[in-house]
Amino acid sequence: MNRDATTGPARSPAPRARGLSTLGHLTGRGARDRGRLAHICALVPRILAAEAGRWPRNGARPGIARAELTASGRAVVMLAPPGESPWAVIKLPLTAEAHRGLEREARVLAALHADERLGGWRRLVPRPLAEGTVLGQPYRIESVVGGSEAGARTADEARRDVLSEAAEAINILHRTTASVAWCDPRLAERWIDARIDDLARRGERNHRRMASRLDELRAELHDAVSGRAFSTSWIHGDYWLGNVLCSPASATIGGIVDWDAAGSEELAIHDVLHLLFYTRRLRTGRELGELVRGQLRRDRWSPRERHLLERYGAWCHDGSLSERHAVLIYWLRHAAFHIRQQVHPPTYRHRIWEMRNVQPVLTAL
Numbered sequence: 001m002n003r004d005a006t007t008g009p010a011r012s013p014a015p016r017a018r019g020l021s022t023l024g025h026l027t028g029r030g031a032r033d034r035g036r037l038a039h040i041c042a043l044v045p046r047i048l049a050a051e052a053g054r055w056p057r058n059g060a061r062p063g064i065a066r067a068e069l070t071a072s073g074r075a076v077v078m079l080a081p082p083g084e085s086p087w088a089v090i091k092l093p094l095t096a097e098a099h100r101g102l103e104r105e106a107r108v109l110a111a112l113h114a115d116e117r118l119g120g121w122r123r124l125v126p127r128p129l130a131e132g133t134v135l136g137q138p139y140r141i142e143s144v145v146g147g148s149e150a151g152a153r154t155a156d157e158a159r160r161d162v163l164s165e166a167a168e169a170i171n172i173l174h175r176t177t178a179s180v181a182w183c184d185p186r187l188a189e190r191w192i193d194a195r196i197d198d199l200a201r202r203g204e205r206n207h208r209r210m211a212s213r214l215d216e217l218r219a220e221l222h223d224a225v226s227g228r229a230f231s232t233s234w235i236h237g238d239y240w241l242g243n244v245l246c247s248p249a250s251a252t253i254g255g256i257v258d259w260d261a262a263g264s265e266e267l268a269i270h271d272v273l274h275l276l277f278y279t280r281r282l283r284t285g286r287e288l289g290e291l292v293r294g295q296l297r298r299d300r301w302s303p304r305e306r307h308l309l310e311r312y313g314a315w316c317h318d319g320s321l322s323e324r325h326a327v328l329i330y331w332l333r334h335a336a337f338h339i340r341q342q343v344h345p346p347t348y349r350h351r352i353w354e355m356r357n358v359q360p361v362l363t364a365l
Helices: 023-028 031-050 096-114 116-124 156-176 185-202 208-225 269-284 288-297 303-312 323-340 348-357 359-363
Strands: 063-069 074-080 088-093 128-134 137-143 179-182 229-235 244-246 253-256 263-267
Touching (some): 031 063, 031 074, 031 128, 031 137, 074 096, 088 096, 096 116, 116 156, 156 244, 156 253, 156 269, 156 303, 185 323, 208 323, 263 269, 269 288, 269 303, 269 323, 288 348, 288 359, 323 348, 323 359
Antiparallel strands (some): 063 074, 074 088, 088 137
16 A cells, blocks of 8 residues: 655655545545545445455455555555454556556565465465456455554654564565576666666756766766676565554564565665665655765764664675665665656656655765
8 A cells, every 4th residue: 555645755655654544534635535535435345246256155245444545546445344354455546657556566466475485474465366347447456464554653662673573574585585696788777777767757857967967877886786796686665664564562573565666686775775764764754865865975874774784784785786886776766666656747746756855866976
């Protein structure tokens, strides 16, 4: 489920509670949003009828437990039998970009569950259950994994405990799927050129300084990675505490959600850096671009952050990639993914996001 702010990164929002809104709690939203969600909820009985064979025969038929519209153009409906906890979720894309994202996520979930190397770890990952179309509206149903959002825990001590558990949980994915890859022209093009081209194509028009900085970044990163060997693996791609579910009574991780930014043959340091940067963002409210710029110029990792980087991030490369270049490659992938999700031509909100999250980093080069 997407929880992004209107001007924040597409899959990792400004700090706020994850909780899904019930239809009755939408009075603060515009009439258009309330009408769209009411229309979606009216489709749910048709979806349940179309997928009737998937529900336990002796159990009560599920109904709508909670529902929300997300800022990335999808509706999310939690399903549960009366008086029980949700055990399935319907995701319905409302834009072409959201539809592509759900298709991508379905492929990722299927690939992870098919990977026998991951064994019991796969219980943390939602399982695809069904997909289809009703009255022209595509939908996808997946299982609900256990726990509550780790990012909602505001106590510093509790958050530190969850941070360590979250880093360990995703490290299993990294370690299990790791392989050595030489950064040849194909991989360099994917890690660097394609993503810089995305930023340039959707960036501020006629912004010559931005174009020049992107060219500088391209040259610097090519020099940093070309012809070197790296440990690569599957990554989540948007790994922050809002996408980590844990037991209400402990820091035990019960699930990891929102896999549409995932990818294989990537640097696992991406997930570790994203976890650290977005925990800072939860704590400070600062934009990612500001945090990355500070790290490039003057900020230092705390002892706790440094410990997690050294334990879960350092092994992800062979020592030939500097911390500066690891941060830049991480930021580039995240920014390019956000931009690919946007409608064209870019909206005013996207321009604000670009001003806060792209330009500060480029000016720090």
